[in-house]
Every structure is written in structure tokens, then in C-alpha cells.
Amino acid sequence: MKISKNTIFIAGGTSGIGLEVALRLTDEGNKVIVGGRRLERLEEIRNSHPTIGTVGINVDDKDSIRHAYEEVTASHPDLNVLITMSGIMEPENLKTPDFLQVAERTVTTNILGTIRLVAQFIPFLSTKDSAAILTISSALAFVPLPITPTYNASKAAIHMFTESMRVQLADTSIQCIEIAPPGVRTTMMGQENSESAMPIDAFVAEVISLLKANPEAKEIVVEAAAPLRNAEINGNYDEILTMLS
Template sequence: MRISGNTIFIAGGTSGIGLELAIRLSKEGNAVIVGGRRRDRLEEITAAHPALGTVEIDVDDTASIRRAFEHVTASHPALNVLVTMSGIMHPEDLTSPDSLQIAERTVTTNILGTIRLASQFIPFLREQEAATIITVTSALAFVPLPMTPTYNASKAAIHSFTESMRVQLADTSIQCIEIAPPGVRTTLMGQEDSEAAMPLDAFVNEVIALLEANPEAKEIIVEAAAGLRYAEANGNYDEMLAMLS
């Protein structure tokens, strides 16, 4: 993926990693549209960042995805990059009946949301000369955080989905890139002030640098995520799992 000259839609880009990535990619010379559920939040983004486009989208709703697709592709016919950012993360006590509700919401947003977006946008993107789908997983796809079992599983599922999608689209114009963040200082799981989490600006800076350095990248793994990503290959999976436990 070239680092500039793209038209990029970031679904779930209204806060945290998604918004910071949108801002940085816009500064790199891309047209960027962010999507989210809350109209008031989208209006705040428009006021604070006039260069960014916005569109309402709820990835839990196939009709909403379709409406957002029609709006974005009509207003930005050069759209060539889709970033699937939408995701939720909640602790689960598997001995509690409430855990099932959390699990079902997580699967709907984190797995079905990404699959639905890909299904909707692939036919359009494959008509572009050069296109990219970026999925956002997590280092926890590779070594789980036991207190968030369905979140970990959802990210592992999207890692696997991205691998398969990359193979199926190999003969098309669409490149598939997976970004697997470590813990980052965002509101996800209340990590915004966590000393154990990576500063948001440092994470996005490293992502942009890795994308620029390797336009043919399949995965973007920042240094802070490498320990979990390669734990099994490095032979210290059990040690890493014990640490997260």
C-alpha cells in the first residue's frame, strides 16, 4: 500500500487508534472518511478536523453498512482503501450467565462486522487499479488475555479470516494487511492512563513508518506487539500466557 494518494474509509474511526490513524493518514496526503454510530461524535470530528469526511455506520446492521457504502462510494468514487476498525472489548466471567450476552455482542461487532464490511466493499475495490483492505486484530489474537476470552477469540478469527482473504484475493488488485496492536493508551478497557500500554501517538507513528517502509507488508507488528505475536514461534508461549493470567 502506498502511504499517500489514497482515498480511505475507516469504519469505526471516531476515537482511539482509528481516529489517530485517520488524522495521520490525512496529513500524509490521503483523502480520509471516518465512520461511526454516533452522529454527535461525527459532528465533533468534522468541527475539529475539517479535512476528514464522516459517515454514519453501524457494523452490527447490514442495512447501515449498505447505506454507508453507497454514500461513500458515490461521494468518493476513487475510494481504494477500507480499514475495518470497529471493535468492542469487555471482561467476561464465564461462570456468570451474563457472559453469554457479552460474547454474542463481541462476535457480532468484531467478527461479523469485519466480514460484512469486506463482503460489501470487495466487489467495488477490485475494480480499482490498486486497493487495500486493512483489518485490525490484536496481539491478543496470538496469546490470549484470559479475562477477555471472546475478544481474544474474535481477533484470532479475524487474523485467520484475513489470511484466507489474502489468498483468495491474490489475483485481484486488492492487497490485504493486518495490523495487530499491543495494549495502547485508549479508552478500550480503560487503558488511557495505563503505564503498561503503548502511547497512542507512538503506536500510530510506528504503524505509519512500517507501512511506508514496506508497501508490500502483510502484517504490521510494532515492536511492543512482537513478543505476543511471535511467542509460539519463539517457544515462550506458556510464559507469555502466564504473564497475562
């Protein structure tokens, strides 16, 4: 993926990693439009970053995805990059029946939301000379954090979906890139001050430099994500799973 002169829609760009990616990609000379459910956040972003476009979207709702798609592609017909950043992460205790509500929410947003976004945008993106879909998995797709079973499973699903999508779209203009973040200091799971998570700006700076260094990249794995990403290959999966437990 070329790093500048794209028009990029980030679904899930109202906070955390998505917003930082929006700001850094804007600095690199891209037009960026961010989406999310929180309309007050969208307004704040419009006020503080007037070059960034905004659109309301709830990826749990197919109609909302279609409306956002229509709005973004009508106002930005040169759109050529989709980033499926939207996601949720909540702890689940499988010994209590109410975990199922969390599990269903997680599957709806993280898996179905991503797949529905991709389904909505593929026909449009495939008309562009150069296009990309960036999906967001997690290092936890490769060794699970046992307190969040469905989250881990949802990110493993995104990994395998992206692997398959890349093969199916190989004869189109759409490049498929998976970003597998390590723990990053966002409000997700209340880890905004966690010393064991990466600062957001450092994480996104490393992502951008990896994209620049390898425009043909299939996966973006920053140094801090590599131990989990490669645990099985490195033969220390059990050791890392014990640590995460």
C-alpha cells in the same frame, strides 16, 4: 500499499486508534472518511478537522453498512482503501451466565461486522487499479488475555480470515494487510492511562513508518506487539500466558 494519494474509509474512526490513523493518514496526503455510530463524535470531527469526511455506520447492522457504503462510494468514487477498525472489548466471567451477552455482542461487532464490511466493499475495491483492505486483529490473537475470552477469539478469527482473504484475493488489485496492535492507551477496557500500554500517537507513528518501509507488508506488528505475536515461535507462550493471567 502506497502511503499517500489514497481515498480511505475507516469504519470505527470516531475515537482511539482509528481517529489517530485518520489524522496521520490525512497528514500523509490521503483523503480520509471516518465512520462510527456516535453522531455527536462525527459532528465534532467535522468541526475540528474539516478535511476529514464522516459517515454514520453501525457494523452490527447489514443495512447500515450498505447505506454507509452507498454514501461513501457516491461522494468518493475514487475510494480505494477500507480499514475495518471497529471493535469492542469487554471482560467476561464464564462462571456467570450473563457472559453470553458480551460474547454475542463481541462476535457480532468484531467478527461479523468485519466480514460484512469486507463483503460489501470487495466488488467495488476490486475495480480499482490499486486497492487495500486493512483489518485490525490484536496481539491477543496470538496469546490470550484470559479475562476477555471472546475478544481474543474474535481477533484470532480476524487473523485467520485475513490470511485466507489475502490468498483468495491474490489475483485482484486488493492488497490485504493485518494490523495486530499491542495494548494501546485508548478508552477500550479503560486503559487510556495504563503505563503498560503504548501511547496512541507513538503506536500509529510506528504503524505508518512500517507501512512506508514495506509497501508489500502482509502484517503490521510494532515492536511492542512482537513478544505476543511470536510467543509460540519463541517458545515462551506458557510464560507469557501466565503473565497475562
